[in-house]
Amino acid sequence: GQSLEQPSEVTAVEGAIVQINCTYQTSGFYGLSWYQQHDGGAPTFLSYNGLDGLEETGRFSSFLSRSDSYGYLLLQELQMKDSASYFCAVPPLYNTNAGKSTFGDGTTLTVKP
Amino acid sequence: GAGVSQSPSNKVTEKGKDVELRCDPISGHTALYWYRQSLGQGLEFLIYFQGNSAPDKSGLPSDRFSAERTGGSVSTLTIQRTQQEDSAVYLCASSFRTSGTSYNEQFFGPGTRLTVL
Numbered sequence: 166g167q168s169l170e171q172p173s174e175v176t177a178v179e180g181a182i183v184q185i186n187c188t189y190q191t192s193g194f195y196g197l198s199w200y201q202q203h204d205g206g207a208p209t210f211l212s213y214n215g216l217d218g219l220e221e222t223g224r225f226s227s228f229l230s231r232s233d234s235y236g237y238l239l240l241q242e243l244q245m246k247d248s249a250s251y252f253c254a255v256p257p258l259y260n261t262n263a264g265k266s267t268f269g270d271g272t273t274l275t276v277k278p
Numbered sequence: 279g280a281g282v283s284q285s286p287s288n289k290v291t292e293k294g295k296d297v298e299l300r301c302d303p304i305s306g307h308t309a310l311y312w313y314r315q316s317l318g319q320g321l322e323f324l325i326y327f328q329g330n331s332a333p334d335k336s337g338l339p340s341d342r343f344s345a346e347r348t349g350g351s352v353s354t355l356t357i358q359r360t361q362q363e364d365s366a367v368y369l370c371a372s373s374f375r376t377s378g379t380s381y382n383e384q385f386f387g388p389g390t391r392l393t394v395l
Contacts, residue, residue, distance in 0.1 A: 169320075196381060207282075207369065207386040208321070215381060252320055256381060257334075264311060264326020264334035266384070271320050 167191040169253050169269035176275045177243055185238045185272045187253035197229050197236040198256055202271070203249045211238070211251075240274070248276045282387035284370050290393045291360055299355045299390045303372030310353050311384060312337075312345060313369045321369065327353060328375055360394045367391050 169189045177183040187197065196215035200208040214220055214229035214236060226239040240247055250271040257263045283302045291297050303310050312324040323337040327347045338344070342360075347353040357364055371384040 198381065198383075207388050208371075208384075209386070210383040213381040213383070254321075257326070264309075264328075265323040265337060266311070266321070267323070268313075268320035270318075 167255055167265075167267040169255065169267060171251075171253055171269040171272045173270065174273045174275070176277065178277050179243055179245060181243050182239065182241050183243060183274065185240075185251050185253075185274070187236045187238070187269055189234050189236070189253070189255060191234075191255050191267070194231070195256060197227070198254045198266075199227055199238045200252045200254060200268075201249050202252065208252065213256075243276045245276050245278070248274055250274070282370055282372055282385050284368075284387040284390050286390060287388065288391045288393075290395065292395050293362060294359055296356065296358045297360055297392065299357075299368050299392070301353045301355070301370030301372075301387060303351060303353070303370070304385055305351075307372035307374055307385070308350065309373045309375035309382065310347060311371045311373075312353070312355050313371065315367045315369055315389070317366075324355070324368075357392075360392075362394050365392055365394045 171187045198213040199211040202208040212227040219228045224241045229236040250273050252268050252271045254266050254268045285300045310327040313321040315321050325345050326334040329350050330347050342358045345355045367389040369389045371386045373382040373384045
């Protein structure tokens, strides 16, 4: 089976840096993705790590360590609009008929002034 | 269309009734996914379509749930004899699905909030 664990809630202040961790246990693994979901909205893709190391996209960075079955999403220069839920996910196995992405339960980030 | 659309946005039904939820994916996306999200929870995979066929139905929770996709485009998720535990937000996503190990970002629709009374 597959399972991902991430903290349920994180609070930080505007302008700060916050790290959301994700540990996973999966049978078959290609990489780790991150999605953002504002309250009542649709999840939107943020980043994907197919290889170990850091991927940077503007204020957001994501990291993966396969040896530790661990990844994180790093948000810098926090803004109020970053208040949302963040999900890590293991995508479906490629070159197969599998369709299942396994998502964590999400981390609710609250950014305070 | 510009994005994934779903209808209705909200559906309230009585226990025991059947409901149909519709998803219109992004044009050209061959892969289509249905998920269910309960309040404060992650996304629970239901079914995956590649074209009109569903090679992975492993997430459907019971035989009351079924889905079809026609013309490689629109998909309908049907829940028969709804139960209160079916209440959730049903999300649809579409993507390209290519071979190899490149990641195919999923584009999500706004969801249908289903309430079973």
